[in-house]
Amino acid sequence: MSGLRERLGRLRGPAAAQPIAQPTPRASDEWAQLGAHVETSPAGSFVMRRRVYGADSVHGYYRLQDLADFAENLSCFHDRAGAVQLEELLFFDTETTGLGVGTGNVPFMVGIGFYTEESFTVEQLFIRNPAEEHAMLIYLQELIMRFTHIVSYNGRTFDWPILKNRYVLNRLKMADSRLLHLDLLYPSRSLWRNSLPSCRLSKVEESRLGFERVDDVPGSMAPVLYFQYLAEKNPAILEGVFVHNEHDIVTLAALAIHFGKLLHGEAAAHTLEIEPEEKFRTGLWLEKMGRTSLAEAYLDGLFEQLTNGEINVSQAEFESILLLMAAFYKKKCRYLRAVELWKRWIAVKPATIALQLDPYLELAMYYEHKEKNLHQAIFYAEEAWAKLWRRRALHRNDRKQTEIEEALEKRIRRLKQKMQRVRQLTVN
DNA sequence: AATTCCTGGCTCGCGAGTAG
């Protein structure tokens, strides 16, 4: 414990040299201005800020209480999990003194959120100095028993390991072996990897949950502000950090609602305008999560859009989504759909510098092996060859290119020999 | 002072189908 004190003392710098004048007489008042209070137990004290969101609270597009209807759908995040109960989910986010996962990184604020009866409660535990960490950890340790799942954003590899470290350093044990982790970063990436500039929680909540923060203090400011607080002991410095952390927790709940709804097969009204790339990723994700028929319905809807032409995206995006969808249907052995998409790609693709032959080759393979139509197979192989030939000058000496070329010529040769044989057989 | 998950690119080997 004294080691910690020293370390923080060093961080505190010159201000630490001055003796703390006198215990502030209005200690509870100064925290009251942030809506917080000092929580005291036999284990010690720390600062607690509790915020209760009533039944009708809304965060962006979603009513917080809506998770009641969809929480059970989150079960499929883990195959060995029993049904997820709303009130057994613990939303979790920390503010720390840095980004490292080593022991030097201290979570000075632990934000948690949970559902009870008709409301959603956010509790923020804050330590005014290293000595308070013990009491905070004990509080959390006891509270955590009520829950089966931790819900976080990248908490699996960041917040949680850091927190566990603190338990070890405080000679405490956290009984977390039975806890399952719902890290919403990963499904977020599954859906928005290509449709958002980044999958940071702030980007996701703004563009997909409809929640906009005003005057947000970014997480990267948290360490600086905490050190400033340690130096000046003025709680007002931390207001922005409390608010930021609180929003992170509530956003986690909203995000859980978003995924819960998707898994339930519920497309919210505002998702009507969703881009094909995101629709495709959503379909793949539903499939990965074991919602096979839902995924199929979802992607078949996209297929309709693509083939009806009732879609409004850039040419480049249209082309790429055609190929992605074709590959999906090919893997599912739904060849007719795949073929339709490859053909559409060819029809729609203007002659460009970049030559892509995959769809031609796919069609050649399909006609050779599935339809046994050698004429068509040769037709598409030769189309590819012609395309390649036209661009040949641009790719002279490109090793990869000549490899493709040789493979293509070999294919054509083989197909023609094969057809020759068939001819002879039919003649005889 | 890290970790986890995911993806793209690569190789390897297997099964099916075909050539000899």
Place this chain on the structure above:
DNA sequence: CTACTCGCGAGCCAGGAATT
């Protein structure tokens, strides 16, 4: 019947992203 080729899935490896 044997041997080859094709297509594809599995496995491996490297690199990227998110967290304060």
